[in-house]
Amino acid sequence: MTLLRAVKGMNDVLPDEIGRCQAVERLFAETMARAGFREVRTPTLEPTPLFVRAIGEATDVVEKEMYSFEHHGEPLTLRPEGTAGAARAYLEHAIHAKEPVTRWWYSGPMFRAERPQRGRYRQFFQLGAEVFGDPGPGCDAEVIDLLVGFLDALPVTGAAVLVNSIGGKQARERYRDALVQYLTPRSSTLSPDSQRRLSTNPLRILDSKDDKDRTAVAEAPTIHEFLDADDQAHFAALRAHLDALGTPYAVDPRLVRGLDYYTRTLFEIKGAEDKLGSGSTLVGGGRYDRMVAELGGPDVPAFGFAMGLERLLLASGVDAPGRVVDAVVVPIGAAAQSPALALGRDLRRAGIRCDIDTRGTSLKSQLRRATALGARFALILGESELREGLVQLKDLDAHSQERVTPEVALRSIPDSLRNPAGGATAPAEEAP
Numbered sequence: 568m569t570l571l572r573a574v575k576g577m578n579d580v581l582p583d584e585i586g587r588c589q590a591v592e593r594l595f596a597e598t599m600a601r602a603g604f605r606e607v608r609t610p611t612l613e614p615t616p617l618f619v620r621a622i623g624e625a626t627d628v629v630e631k632e633m634y635s636f637e638h639h640g641e642p643l644t645l646r647p648e649g650t651a652g653a654a655r656a657y658l659e660h661a662i663h664a665k666e667p668v669t670r671w672w673y674s675g676p677m678f679r680a681e682r683p684q685r686g687r688y689r690q691f692f693q694l695g696a697e698v699f700g701d702p703g704p705g706c707d708a709e710v711i712d713l714l715v716g717f718l719d720a721l722p723v724t725g726a727a728v729l730v731n732s733i734g735g736k737q738a739r740e741r742y743r744d745a746l747v748q749y750l751t752p753r754s755s756t757l758s759p760d761s762q763r764r765l766s767t768n769p770l771r772i773l774d775s776k777d778d779k780d781r782t783a784v785a786e787a788p789t790i791h792e793f794l795d796a797d798d799q800a801h802f803a804a805l806r807a808h809l810d811a812l813g814t815p816y817a818v819d820p821r822l823v824r825g826l827d828y829y830t831r832t833l834f835e836i837k838g839a840e841d842k843l844g845s846g847s848t849l850v851g852g853g854r855y856d857r858m859v860a861e862l863g864g865p866d867v868p869a870f871g872f873a874m875g876l877e878r879l880l881l882a883s884g885v886d887a888p889g890r891v892v893d894a895v896v897v898p899i900g901a902a903a904q905s906p907a908l909a910l911g912r913d914l915r916r917a918g919i920r921c922d923i924d925t926r927g928t929s930l931k932s933q934l935r936r937a938t939a940l941g942a943r944f945a946l947i948l949g950e951s952e953l954r955e956g957l958v959q960l961k962d963l964d965a966h967s968q969e970r971v972t973p974e975v976a977l978r979s980i981p982d983s984l985r986n987p988a989g990g991a992t993a994p995a996e997e998a999p
């Protein structure tokens with residue numbers, strides 16, 4: 568029989584790796600909560616027209632990367648990103664009528680049928696946030712600075728913030744025309760993909776990784792020449808805020824993004840090339856002031872970002888907590904099984920993470936497993952301990968052991984866990 572395997576580009580995350588994921592997710596949730604963001608959970612499956620309208624028909628994501636299918640005649644798509652769903656939920660629940668400013672964060676799996684490589688998968692996890700209702704550059708700067716603080720705390724080293732402004736719809740249309748005018752006589756020097764983009768989505772040519780395209784656009788006009796006065800003022804204020812905050816960034820006038828909904832501020836945070844390879848973008852985001860209105864709602868400005876959890880893990884030095892449990896209860900012989908279950912339950916109720924080895928194997932093999940789980944203590948229940956109502960408390964780090972009552976064990980273990988240097992019965996120190 569052929570062994571069934573996971574779908575290409577969709578990975579299992581095994582428990583050894585989950586510790587690192589959870590450490591990142593926890594820090595993200597804390598960072599966002601501290602800034603007044605609340606978690607939102609939207610469905611993984613959305614109506615296909617939502618993404619077509621929000622992201623744009625002529626984008627790679629919508630053109631070729633969506634997992635779409637029909638179910639009972641309804642076109643559905645596994646979400647390729649979280650912004651469109653968040654905007655739909657914001658509108659569907661008329662949040663704009665209840666709150667002037669809404670700050671949401673989310674995390675969850677996203678799906679894109681891309682060519683899998685290091686840091687690029689077909690199912691990946693994003694951590695993201697959206698602010699609805701705040702049009703100002705202060706909002707953009709605050710969120711970018713929040714992200715820089717988050718990456719520092721992980722820590723991710725060597726990250727670089729790039730910002731740009733692509734203005735409003737009119738500025739972009741003027742720029743689009745100018746770019747087409749500039750590139751058309753040079754079209755034979757462009758890659759076949761970019762020759763096609765020249766008529767569908769010329770701004771994407773700026774984002775091409777192809778050397779031929781890079782050479783062709785090196786001298787092309789930049790969007791900054793086409794921004795109107797309000798766009799320019801917004802961008803100048805964003806930079807002033809970032810300067811005042813001391814947030815390091817660089818302006819990249821050729822920065823464009825693969826999703827069509829952006830207006831004004833765009834930004835990316837790149838990771839170090841050596842850790843991430845070509846897929847070096849850790850975070851992508853920007854302002855999308857038209858989306859809510861284009862989905863049929865009122866004029867609500869918005870700003871947000873998302874980052875790939877897998878890329879954060881590749882780029883960061885975050886450690887997995889090594890200890891699976893604090894203690895293991897080790898029953899020796901059949902008669903010790905029930906008392907061991909009761910002791911394990913009492914330990915858990917006292918807040919001690921504990922595994923009970925119910926296999927009925929030898930002391931040696933149970934202790935080996937305790938070590939593999941990273942347990943600090945083994946509570947051994949042998950024949951004599953059972954007779955005397957005691958438990959043998961073995962400190963696996965300090966290599967010491969003593970026979971104590973279960974009550975003493977329950978009292979001394981939490982103190983020792985707070986005081987890793989001391990033995991189980993060492994005098995309790997102040998909790999940190």
Ligand code: HAM
Pocket residue numbers: 647648649650679681686687688689690691693695696697825826848849850851852853854855870871872873874875876877878
């Ligand atoms: P995005 O640039 O398409 O933006 O994706 C954001 C981040 O998700 C990327 O920087 C990367 O870390 C991660 N990512 C994207 N595709 C993959 C993939 N195939 N495999 C692994 N990681 C990936 C958005 O999705 C926008 N919704 C961001 C946003 C929110 N803009 C405004 N609000």
